[in-house]
Amino acid sequence: MKYNSVVKLIATTLVGVCLSTSVLALPETQLTKQCKPLINKNQKVPKPPIRGMTEKVHKRLTRAMELLANDQYPEGIQALKALFESSSDEYVKSVVAMNIASAYSQQSDYKSALPYFENALSFGEGQLDHDRLQGLRVNVATLMYSVGNKQKAVELINDWLAKSIKDDPKVYYLLAAMKAEASKFKEALCPAYLAVKHEDKPKKSYYNILLLSHYEQKDIIGSTSVLKEMVEVFPRENSYWRQLSSMYLQLDKTKDSLAVMEMLYLNGGFETETDYKTLSSLFAYEEVSYRSAEILEEGLNKGIVKPEERNLKAIANNYRVSKEVDKAIVAFGRTAEAADDGEHFLTQADLYVEREKWTDAIKSLNKALKKGVEDTGRVYYTRGTAQANLGQCKSAMDSLENATKYKTWRSRANAWIAYVKDKQQRNKCSS
Structure with a gap:
């Protein structure tokens, strides 16, 4: 049988899924069903008093910002620092500190930026509007985490959650990433799920943490559900197809595993030897069997699958099982050339015998003898019978007499010797 109709049907279904333009279905698993909102959208947000700056302060701030705009960072930062130190107004100190931190960040000097972000947040409580403070909390948390103060970073994100009235997938992802890095996958799962849920444009990084959080909790069924969604959302990400196929194997769903790998193959996603070997094995x-041999041989011909004995043998055996004898003959010959012994030449000879191609069988048997085989008596016996069928009686007698030296083949060889002698007596031999 060259093709499995059930597998083809599953693969075709998957094609339809991948080309579907339906609304994205958020992956729901037993673990994500337990996820609850992390924020309270109904809480009241405090409104800070309307604040402003004196004309003198405004001029100094404007001058400093002009320096920064002209890429005069040292001068601009120095002017902002002087303004920060000289002011006693918490609103002014918060705004100025924020600009200093921003200036350092633009130069990728995050270590210097961090204390000013902290100052902006500290002085800004009760002075800045809610959204601005929330943005500061995220900035400070991110920088805290990058310099190694991970506990403080998590505390700031939790503070953001406690005071937020709006879902923000970036913040959910940030919290999930922090938890995942600490190997707290149970705590990472729900923030990752909410990040995926509230992101308008799907992001691989969000899905990756959601997948990891399931897998590390040994939820293979959940991991499979997430991966099914991932191959639909990111159909060109070949690694997701491979992972999904692997998950199905862990669930003993071999046909599904096969269908996924074949879908990757049909989409032109095969890149490695493992790809071809996995699909062939499935x-x-x-x-x-025929398709198994054909796939692996394609990888071999493309130079992706190594021409090693075990790969060549797999191709040959599968052609043989699928009754493609002519292809199997060629494949076993190729396998025999790569092998250290002559066993595969002997198998090739057996296939030639099936086809009654006696001359070709003899050539293969001679090669088997030259390379060496475990059962030498079998080679002499098979060669003797092939020579007898060609009427080469003298050569047949020599081969069969050699076969009688091996106990396993003695009686059968003697029977053929009698047959050859009879042919000689009746002048039925060509030589």
């Missing part, structure tokens, strides 16, 4: 397991 076809072999499902007893689609």
Whole structure:
């Protein structure tokens, strides 16, 4: 059987899924069903008093910002620092500190930026509007985390959650990433799920943490559900197809695993030897032997699959099982050339015998003898019978007499010797 109709049907279904333009279905698992909102959208947000700056302060701030705009960072930062130190107004100190931190950040000097972000947040409480303070909390948390103060970073994100009235997938992802890095996958899962849920444009990084959080909790069924969504959302990400196929194997769903790998193959996603070997093995397991051989041979011909004995043997055996004798003959010959012994030449000879191609069988048997085989008596016996069928009686007698030296083949060889002698007596030999 060259193709499995059930597998083809599943693969076709997957094609439809991948080309679907339906609304994205958020992956729901037993673990994500337990996720609850992390924010309270109904809480009241405090409104800070309307604040302003004196004309003198405004001029100094404007001058400093002009220096920064002209890429005069040292001068601009120095002017802002002087303004920060000289002011006693918390609103002014918060705004100025924020600009200093921003200036350092633009130069990628995050270590210097961090204390000013902290100052902006500290002085800004009760002075700045809610959204601005929330943005500061995220900035400070991110920088805290980058310099190694991870506990403080998590505390700031939790503070953001406690005071937020709006879902922000970036913040959810940030919290999930922090938890995942600390190997707290149970705590990472729900923030990752909410990040995926509230992001308008799907992001691989969000899905990756959601997947990892399931897998590290040994939720293979949940991991599979997430990956099914990932291959739909990111159909060109070949690694997701491979992972999904692997998940199905862990669930003993071999046909689904095969269908996924074949879908990757049909989409032109095969890049490695493992890809070809995996699909070939899956076809072999499902007893689609011809396709198994064909896939692995394609990888071999493309130079992706190594011409090693075990790969060549797999191709040959699967052609043989699928009754493609002519292809198997060629494949076993190729396998025999790569092998250290002559066993595969002997198998090739057996296939020639099936086809009654006696001359070709003899050539293969001679090669088997030259390279060496475990059962030498079998080679002499098979060669003797092939020579006898060609009427080469003298050569047949020599081969069969050699076969009698091996106990396993003695009686059969003697029977053929009698047959050859009879042919000689009746002048039925060509030589």
